[in-house]
Amino acid sequence: MAEDPVALDLKGIASFTDGFIICGGLQRRHTQAICDAICETLAGEGASPGHVEGYALGDWILIDFADLVVHVFTPESRAFYNLERLWGDAPRIVVDGAERRKERGRQAIRKG
Numbered sequence: 001m002a003e004d005p006v007a008l009d010l011k012g013i014a015s016f017t018d019g020f021i022i023c024g025g026l027q028r029r030h031t032q033a034i035c036d037a038i039c040e041t042l043a044g045e046g047a048s049p050g051h052v053e054g055y056a057l058g059d060w061i062l063i064d065f066a067d068l069v070v071h072v073f074t075p076e077s078r079a080f081y082n083l084e085r086l087w088g089d090a091p092r093i094v095v096d097g098a099e100r101r102k103e104r105g106r107q108a109i110r111k112g
Contacts, residue, residue: 020069028058035063050064052064059073
């Protein structure tokens with residue numbers, strides 16, 4: 001499962017895509033597994049990326065679906081590149097389920 005997903009609406013802001021999804025993995029193998037899962041899931045919907053960059057290193061994987069670009073970072077790379085700040089003018093889109101998972105995690109910690 002991807003860590004801290006953020007979706008940005010770039011319509012009218014960027015000419016090369018309509019949106020970004022930015023998420024993280026705990027380490028390189030995790031980011032590669034997230035990339036694989038995204039590509040497999042969207043392939044089942046008939047979508048395949050036009051380009052994937054950074055998979056071999058796994059620190060920052062970019063998956064280009066044209067209208068949507070997915071960025072999968074390790075924690076260190078995400079903090080360094082800080083795309084959320086760079087594209088801070090872009091409206092955020094609520095990622096379904098992300099906040100509920102965080103809240104369930106908080107509840108489990110309180111119970112535990």
